[in-house]
Amino acid sequence: MAERLKILVLNQISPKGLARLPAEHYIAGPDIALPDAVLVRSADMHKMEIPASVRAIARAGAGTNNIPVEAMSARGVPVFNAPGANANAVKELVIAGMLMAARQLSGALRFVDELDTAHADLDKTVESGKSAFAGFELAGQTLGVVGLGKVGCLVADAAIKLGMNVLGYDPEITVDAAWSLPSQVKKAASVAEVLRSAHFVTLHVPLVQATRHLVKADNIGLMRPGTVLLNFSRDGVVDNAAVLAALSSGHLGHYVCDFPNAQLHRHARVICLPHLGACTREAEENCAVMVADQLSDFLENGNIVNAVNFPGVTMARESAYRVAIANANVPNMLGQISTAMAQAGLNIHNMVNKSRGDMAYTLVDVDSAVTGTVLDDIGAIEGVLSVRYLPHASGRSN
Numbered sequence: 359m360a361e362r363l364k365i366l367v368l369n370q371i372s373p374k375g376l377a378r379l380p381a382e383h384y385i386a387g388p389d390i391a392l393p394d395a396v397l398v399r400s401a402d403m404h405k406m407e408i409p410a411s412v413r414a415i416a417r418a419g420a421g422t423n424n425i426p427v428e429a430m431s432a433r434g435v436p437v438f439n440a441p442g443a444n445a446n447a448v449k450e451l452v453i454a455g456m457l458m459a460a461r462q463l464s465g466a467l468r469f470v471d472e473l474d475t476a477h478a479d480l481d482k483t484v485e486s487g488k489s490a491f492a493g494f495e496l497a498g499q500t501l502g503v504v505g506l507g508k509v510g511c512l513v514a515d516a517a518i519k520l521g522m523n524v525l526g527y528d529p530e531i532t533v534d535a536a537w538s539l540p541s542q543v544k545k546a547a548s549v550a551e552v553l554r555s556a557h558f559v560t561l562h563v564p565l566v567q568a569t570r571h572l573v574k575a576d577n578i579g580l581m582r583p584g585t586v587l588l589n590f591s592r593d594g595v596v597d598n599a600a601v602l603a604a605l606s607s608g609h610l611g612h613y614v615c616d617f618p619n620a621q622l623h624r625h626a627r628v629i630c631l632p633h634l635g636a637c638t639r640e641a642e643e644n645c646a647v648m649v650a651d652q653l654s655d656f657l658e659n660g661n662i663v664n665a666v667n668f669p670g671v672t673m674a675r676e677s678a679y680r681v682a683i684a685n686a687n688v689p690n691m692l693g694q695i696s697t698a699m700a701q702a703g704l705n706i707h708n709m710v711n712k713s714r715g716d717m718a719y720t721l722v723d724v725d726s727a728v729t730g731t732v733l734d735d736i737g738a739i740e741g742v743l744s745v746r747y748l749p750h751a752s753g754r755s756n
């Protein structure tokens with residue numbers, strides 16, 4: 359039997375996803391030495407020593423800011439994620455967050471919790487106490503959505519269906535995302551325009567250098583008094599000190615977020631959830647199944663689908679002998695790779711090469727078995743980051 363592929367699992371992953379990596383071919387768990395790949399949710403991998411044996415990292419979710427993507431690119435290691443697989447779960451929680459703020463549900467629940475239900479005047483206490491929690495309706499209010507990707511588009515659509523006006527901002531919106539939006543969604547030209555115009559502002563951007571403290575002291579004052587700010591992206595997307603100051607001055611109505619932090623803990627107008635956005639049975643399964651399938655297709659066939667740092671590259675298998683090469687996107691790589699193969703007497707049956715930014719990736723199917731010497735020769739070409747030999751079932755040499 360061929361050696362099983364080893365997957366280091368750093369977080370709780372839905373069993374439905376793990377079942378896509380059958381025990382016959384895979385060994386997956388939390389204590390795997392020299393893994394071929396890592397399966398992760400939110401575990402912070404930045405300070406982790408990632409063994410040289412790792413060929414891929416798969417994030418069962420959307421955000422990859424917990425993974426050293428740049429360092430992995432330099433090693434020719436793709437980082438996969440699960441675009442859209444948890445977007446509906448987040449959308450539903452954002453709607454819940456808006457309702458919690460608009461209807462003062464946290465305070466109302468606390469009030470009920472503290473009632474003396476044995477008291478004869480219970481009904482009277484309820485009726486007189488409830489006025490403290492009178493709220494307002496979402497219909498007719500304006501929601502500003504910053505980031506119109508998988509989550510932002512669903513939130514915009516749901517808000518329109520709830521009768522809200524929606525204003526969206528995304529300088530890099532994809533054509534597919536734009537097509538998916540209801541025609542009523544208005545386009546904003548900047549974050550500032552969204553902040554100025556909306557009663558609710560919700561953030562759905564990745565945490566990268568350009569989005570760190572997207573909402574900060576400089577622009578939080580642009581918001582209308584009483585605005586509700588929702589952050590289900592990442593803690594670092596807002597400057598918590600600026601949020602605290604705006605809450606204290608009464609300028610910001612509520613801050614609803616998915617990321618507990620020391621500065622805003624227990625503030626009366628902060629509604630904070632324990633990173634629950636993607637925690638539904640459905641989202642956990644969707645994410646785990648999507649990335650497990652992507653991972654196995656990469657490990658077994660070299661195909662790349664949904665990597666955040668590599669082009670998408672797939673090629674149907676017509677030969678038992680495949681070589682997968684990750685390389686820098688510089689001139690003459692293909693020439694050098696095919697020369698190394700020709701010199702070894704290998705006939706190229708099929709080949710595909712794609713690039714994305716600085717990275718390029720090549721799959722080559724040849725008609726006969728590939729020796730370690732050819733692989734070493736290709737690996738020695740300047741700019742080649744990784745080389746893998748992927749003989750198919752019947753062609754497996756080990």
Ligand SMILES: NC(=O)c1ccc[n+]([C@@H]2O[C@H](COP(=O)([O-])OP(=O)(O)OC[C@H]3O[C@@H](n4cnc5c(N)ncnc54)[C@H](O)[C@@H]3O)[C@@H](O)[C@H]2O)c1
Nearest residue numbers: 420421505506507508509528530562563564590591635636
């Ligand atoms: N709370 C949770 O559990 C949870 C779950 C899923 C996603 N998230 C977070 O939400 C983020 C978005 O998720 P998604 O699935 O919608 O991702 P996505 O990649 O589909 O969408 C992100 C969008 O943000 C846009 N964007 C990037 N920079 C921007 C900027 N400066 N201004 C405006 N738009 C900008 C991009 O063009 C893209 O359209 C993730 O990166 C993750 O950090 C959190």
Ligand SMILES: O=C(O)CC[C@@H](O)C(=O)O
Nearest residue numbers: 399400419420421636637
């Ligand atoms: O795995 C989770 O629970 C959170 C995932 C979420 O933050 C994401 O970026 O998809």
